[in-house]
Amino acid sequence: NAGVTQTPKFRVLKTGQSMTLLCAQDMNHEYMYWYRQDPGMGLRLIHYSVGEGTTAKGEVPDGYNVSRLKKQNFLLGLESAAPSQTSVYFCASRQGAKEAFFGQGTRLTVV
Amino acid sequence: RKEVEQDPGPFNVPEGATVAFNCTYSNSASQSFFWYRQDCRKEPKLLMSVYSSGNEDGRFTAQLNRASQYISLLIRDSKLSDSATYLCVVTKLTGGGNKLTFGTGTQLKVEL
Numbered sequence: 001n002a003g004v005t006q007t008p009k010f011r012v013l014k015t016g017q018s019m020t021l022l023c024a025q026d027m028n029h030e031y032m033y034w035y036r037q038d039p040g041m042g043l044r045l046i047h048y049s050v051g052e053g054t055t056a057k058g059e060v061p062d063g064y065n066v067s068r069l070k071k072q073n074f075l076l077g078l079e080s081a082a083p084s085q086t087s088v089y090f091c092a093s094r095q096g097a098k099e100a101f102f103g104q105g106t107r108l109t110v111v
Numbered sequence: 112r113k114e115v116e117q118d119p120g121p122f123n124v125p126e127g128a129t130v131a132f133n134c135t136y137s138n139s140a141s142q143s144f145f146w147y148r149q150d151c152r153k154e155p156k157l158l159m160s161v162y163s164s165g166n167e168d169g170r171f172t173a174q175l176n177r178a179s180q181y182i183s184l185l186i187r188d189s190k191l192s193d194s195a196t197y198l199c200v201v202t203k204l205t206g207g208g209n210k211l212t213f214g215t216g217t218q219l220k221v222e223l
Contacts, residue, residue, distance in 0.1 A: 042215035
């Protein structure tokens with residue numbers, strides 16, 4: 001079982017560039033989440049989705065957009081990257097009130 | 112006040128010691144509770160769910176106190192391999208769905 005897969009694993013961007021992070025899950029989960037993790041800050045919720053075609057803002061949504069056109073995929077976009085978006089990004093999925101499963105993370109550096 | 116608060120540590124303990132972590136949450140409507148483990152530069156992984164009656168999994172015991180709004184994790188007979196960051200996770204149902212909120216984590220270092 002693949003579980004939750006994130007691509008890419010690593011990326012270096014220049015300020016102002018755009019990119020899309022892909023999260024794919026094969027567990028038929030309804031809920032999907034994007035978090036960023038910074039030293040001393042813990043995991044902070046960027047955006048989340050409660051089902052195909054729906055998205056909602058989390059704690060730190062500014063500078064990011066998301067889409068969930070298919071149930072198994074949740075895309076996170078950075079339209080114009082800034083150094084403050086240097087972070088480790090984690091995607092997670094879950095079903096109902098059960099535990100969440102995480103992808104391996106994407107390490108993004110914006111220079 | 113943060114929704115979920117944990118002592119960041121680090122907790123440095125000798126191998127074989129018993130160590131306990133606490134976590135407090137602010138929203139009394141919180142539904143589900145978990146402890147996750149995160150190794151350095153890796154993704155968080157479920158350690159155990161936390162049930163109202165308390166639950167045990169080998170050397171690990173989790174407890175929930177809804178009245179005082181805290182959960183705890185007890186690790187007995189610590190191993191070197193237990194060194195990691197332990198994340199407290201609380202969920203609640205909102206108008207926008209079922210949200211997961213993480214504490215900032217408690218770092219454990221088990222030493223020889």
